[in-house]
Amino acid sequence: MVHTMSLIHDDLPAMDNDDYRRGQLTNHKVYGEDVAVLAGDALLTYAFEHIASQTSGAPPQQVLKVIADLAKAVGAAGLVGGQIVDLASEGKEIDEQTLTYIHMHKTAALLEVSVTAGATLAGADQSVIERLKRYAQRIGLAFQIVDDVLDITSTSEALGKSVGKDVAVQKATYPRLWGLEESQRKAQELVDQAISELDGFEARSQPLIAIARYITARTY
């Protein structure tokens, strides 16, 4: 729900101004900008309502921890903060450190809480949670690198959204900093590092390994 909110607001004319998302007209193209702002607000809010009222079988204290973690991942210290730096960087030359800051906040932070929430609710050891965090940060960054690469190598038909826009608006991207080939190599390296964080989790970690592998395997 938080992800969908962020995409609806991200697509707004004042932000990325995207007309298509997953092959469909974006929310504001169909319902208008006013409704799109409100739909994003409602979905963001509903995420917290859902967790607070529908989480059973976990101690309330752990549920509160997940709510605080999610809020931190979305707010000024997370997704919103990354987006602000991203907007402020458009048209400027930025270094690798700034680009990584943007994506660790815009993309990886929400993945991090998505991956750790279950462990937190189950009362996992802090060491396990730290390993899951590193796993999520690495696949988050790899996802963004691949996203940047696909914006150059894929088609809008395959992706269901506009392509070539990053270059057009001179957006800072990994392929621009490193070139395509090195970007692909780094994404694979991050995925391998992510998977190595799961060593010893055995069969339970299979879905997380599959998700990590999918990051670099996807072509759209």
Place this chain on the structure above:
Amino acid sequence: MVHTMSLIHDDLPAMDNDDYRRGQLTNHKVYGEDVAVLAGDALLTYAFEHIASQTSGAPPQQVLKVIADLAKAVGAAGLVGGQIVDLASEGKEIDEQTLTYIHMHKTAALLEVSVTAGATLAGADQSVIERLKRYAQRIGLAFQIVDDVLDITSTSEALGKSVGKDVAVQKATYPRLWGLEESQRKAQELVDQAISELDGFEARSQPLIAIARYITARTY
């Protein structure tokens, strides 16, 4: 925080398109629409982070209840829902029932959870919470009636925001439905009813009585 988020988003060009709020340029006029959308998102999120991580001295289960109540008051079944009906009603003739629906959701729902949150955290009886809800609904509706009246009778200097806009955009308001005098009478009646809900709460209810009286006393 939720209130400030809703005002930042409410002032956006796609929504009410207001340049001034409390005598200051609105967020998007100073920082741009992109930042205003994100600032609203961050504040909304921070409200949940704050409650989840900074509420001490109350059982976690009650804190979760307040989070769920707040989310419901803000989301599609609350503030956002009221705003959607409000937007859909612009330029149309609407009846008293629809207007009351709008304001019970846009204004009163957030006041309701603001008033009941403390009682919920303190483990108050459901009967007490119900009386506080009715108190909040009545002052919420009274506040909106007075707001509509002031849009006609006050000046933009006194209010710190534009006036006369409701009439200009043919917005449905209480003065339009009932006339000015009857609107003022109903607002006072609602305030009196709100205060009567507090009978028997004794000295502890003084601040709530003062807030209720302020609703009809304010001139800006």
